[in-house]
Amino acid sequence: MSREGAWGVSEKKPSPKRKTHRVSASATSKDGQRAEQALRESEAWFSWLFQASPLSITVSRIRDGYIVDVNNAFLRLMGYSREAVIGRTAIELGILVDPGDRERAVRAVREQGAILDFPLQVRTNDGQVRDLLCSLVEIQVADEPCVLAMSQDVTGRKRAEATLRESEERLRTLIGDVDAIVWEASATTWQFSFVSGRAEAILGYPVEQWTTEPDFWANHIYPDDREHAVAFCAKATAEARDHEFAYRMVAKDGRAVWLHDVVRVITDSEGKTQQLRGIMVDITERQRAEQEIRLLFRLLLSITQAMSEAPDFNSALEVALCKVCKATGWEFGEAWVPGPDGQALVCASSCHADREGLEEFRRFSREMTFPLEIGLPGRVWASQQPEWIEDVSAADPAIFPRAAGAAEAGLKAALGVPLAIDGQVLAVLDFFLSQPREEDRRMVEVVSAVAAQLGEVVQRKRAEEALRESEERFRLLAENAQDVIFRYRLTEPIGYEYISPAGSTMSGYAIEEFYADPDFGHKIIHPDDLAAFDEMNTRLLSGPVELRWVRKDGSTVWTEQRNVSVYGENGNLIAIEGIVRDVTERKRAEEALRRAREELEGKVERALLRRNPYGLTFRELTVLHLVAAGRADKQIAAELGISPLTVHKHVSNILAKMNAASRTEAGMRALREGLLD
CATH class of the missing domain: 3.30.450.20 (PAS domain)
Structure with a gap:
């Protein structure tokens, strides 16, 4: 430079x-x-x-x-x-x-x-x-x-190129990893220009066949779906509209494979369709699962309705067995439930096809019981898990004790499933086929799903049966009880929901009169006790409250009433339940005792006025009167309304003040000295 x-x-x-x-x-x-x-x-x-x-x-x-x-x-x-x-x-x-x-x-x-x-x-x-x-x-x-x-x-360009290469590599990896068929095709000829490698794994055809055969897609659609699928895609493509639809394609091995196809329509600047890009997802398992769900729903609906109409628990189990056998193809089904002692399972019900030998196997099974861990029912009872046996007729008797009977009946494959709820086995369901079969996991899942849902139905049926038995026992108890048992409903229609026959005996009125008039219970109360009756109901007092009833013949009956308030799920008061007891005789005895006590106290007061050389108190003179009459401590306590211990103390004081050696001496001296009338 x-x-x-x-x-x-x-x-x-x-x-x-x-x-x-x-x-x-x-x-x-x-x-x-x-x-x-x-x-x-x-x-x-x-x-x-x-x-x-x-x-x-x-x-x-x-x-x-x-x-x-x-x-x-x-x-x-x-x-x-x-x-x-x-x-x-x-x-x-x-x-x-x-x-x-x-x-x-x-x-x-x-x-x-x-x-x-x-x-x-x-x-x-x-x-x-x-x-x-x-x-x-x-x-x-x-x-x-x-x-x-x-x-x-x-x-910048190098980095962009590197980023592009990485992006392309990620895209290739992503497409390769996606468990679906990623594809691109002409919008006019529908011939594929690109298909991802998963196509061969899903349908079995090599990728080259997809891209070289002009009509590959249409030719391999399942015949029943072809017309609709082709027409639907053609219409959406002509309208330049993205679309998705489901159809079946025939795999290379002849299987029908359900595909969910999501299609993007690519257009040019003038809006004309140029290409189609999409992704086909194998939904065969989902379709099968949906079909099974529909089957289960229909089956459960049918079973639930039939079981609700069954008269008892065992009949309900038989209905369930027959429905499951018919829907899933089992030839023999049986239900095992815990026996009365809870130590072994007994056969509660069974259902079988109309075939020779099965009735004999049913009778044979009815005579057997299975403790925990013994036989197919016992093992399922213990494990609370389903169990499959490929061929019970060839099984070791230790595994299947009824092997010989099953062989005579022509029964082979078997499945046992628990019918449980909240960890408690309500029953074990066994099913049999006439052919040996390796474990069918899908069948196990279907039957187990049915059993899981039936647990609540069976429990409800058992609860209903127990409730009916309880209500029957209560009815017999109520109808034979001397006390009046009632339930008064506070929701519409207001009135007596139940009143036992003793209500008629106690009041003299027919039971029908109570049911006919919601105010009937109020009308038979003695006028002097209406305030107490109203307070009891207004303040929801549980009692006991003493009330007089005016009988149909005009006589009066003393009653003691106890109430219990009944509340609904929302917390609102819905009813009053109560017991009314006839205490007329008790009231009469109390009145007689009161008069006797007043008479005794009068004598004591008169004695005190005359002379009392021993300084006895009023209560001690009262006790001395009863001692002289030969009463024991418990009798004196009952008459005076005090405890036996208090009576004993009074007697001890009397003996000490009178310097008497015994109760007899104290009583004789009191009579002799004129202390007692």
């Missing part, structure tokens, strides 16, 4: 292998000022291009790599000042990521003279690694062989 900052460019005679450019500070021609002027202008123009170029440009000596000059684009790219790089090498500055790149570049330039698109990685002053594409040419600077390198920063 000249002092004026301008370059002179000349070429020396090129070698056969390379083209070398010469840059000097003197003109190549000395023919005059005009040539010199032209040279200066050329150098100035080259210098301007050197500095103005958007490409990074460096000039370095071939022999030692010292940097002769750099342009502004280089300084901006690398982050150095001009002073920091001039006279130093790229290796010294740590610019080359791979120092070996300099030797390779120099060798290529010396051999070829110029190189295009030489890849190079450099490190900037702040440590960033950049990707460059360099054009290299050998030049002469002041008769020194140099390399002029013009570099384009392609870091």
Whole structure:
């Protein structure tokens, strides 16, 4: 570079292998000022291009790599000042990521003279690694062989290309991993241009067959679905509308495979359809599961309705057995339930096809019981898990004690399932086929699902039966009880829901009169007790409350009533249940006792007024009267309404004050001395 900052460019005679450019500070021609002027202008123009170029440009000596000059684009790219790089090498500055790149570049330039698109990685002053594409040419600077390198920063493009490659690889991996058929086809011919590898795994046909046969898709649709599927897709494609639909295709092995096809319609700028892209998902298992769910729903609905109409628990089990056998193809079914002692299972019911030998097997089984862990029913009872036996007729008697009987009846495959709820086995259901069969997991799942749902139905049926028995016992108890038992409903229609026959005996009115009049219970209350009756009902008192009933003949009956409030699920009061007891005789006895006590107390008061030499209290004189009459402590306690212990203390005080040795002596002395009337 000249002092004026301008370059002179000349070429020396090129070698056969390379083209070398010469840059000097003197003109190549000395023919005059005009040539010199032209040279200066050329150098100035080259210098301007050197500095103005958007490409990074460096000039370095071939022999030692010292940097002769750099342009502004280089300084901006690398982050150095001009002073920091001039006279130093790229290796010294740590610019080359791979120092070996300099030797390779120099060798290529010396051999070829110029190189295009030489890849190079450099490190900037702040440590960033950049990707460059360099054009290299050998030049002469002041008769020194140099390399002029013009570099384009392609870091962004390289990264974009790497990202694109990674994205494409991820897409290929994703498509390969998707358990579905990803496809692309012509919107006009429907011939596939791309099909993912899962196509062969799902349907068995090689990918090449999909893409080479023009009508592959339509030709392999299941016959019953072909017309609808083709018409549906054609209409949606013509309307440039994305669509999805389900249909069956015939696999290479003849299976019908259900596919859910989601289709994207690709159009051009004018809205014309160009391509179809989609994904076919194998939904065969889902379709089968949905069919099984529908079967189970219909079966359970049928069983539940039939069981609700069955008269008792065992009949309900038989209904369930027959329904399951008919729906799933089993030829013999039986239900085993815990016996009365809960130690073994007994056969509660059975159902079988109309075939020779099965009735005998049924009778034979009815006579057997199975403790825990014994036989198929006992093992299922213990494990609460289903169990499958491929051939019971050939099984070890320790595994299936009825093997001989099953062989005579022609029974082979067997399945036992528990019918349980909340960890309690209500029954064990056994099913049999006339052919041996390996375990059918789907059949096990279907029957187990039915059994799981039936658990609640069977429990409800058993509860209903227990409730009926309980209600019958209650009815017999209520109808034979001397007390009146009633339930008064507080929701519409308000009135007596139940009143036992004793209500008629106690009131003299017919039971029908209670049911006919909601206020009948109020009307038979004695007028003086109406306030107490109303308070009991208003304040929901549980009692006991004493009330008088006015009988039909006008006589009065003393009653003692106890109530219980009954609340519904929402917390509202819905009924009153109660017991009414006839206490007339007790009231009469209490009245007689009261009169006797008053008479006794009168005698004592009179005795106190006459004389009381022993200083006996009023209560002690009362006790002394009863002692003299021959009463025991318990009798005295009952008459006076005090405890026997209190009576004993009074007697002890009396003996001490009278200095008497016994109760008899105290009583005799009291009579003799006129202490008692």
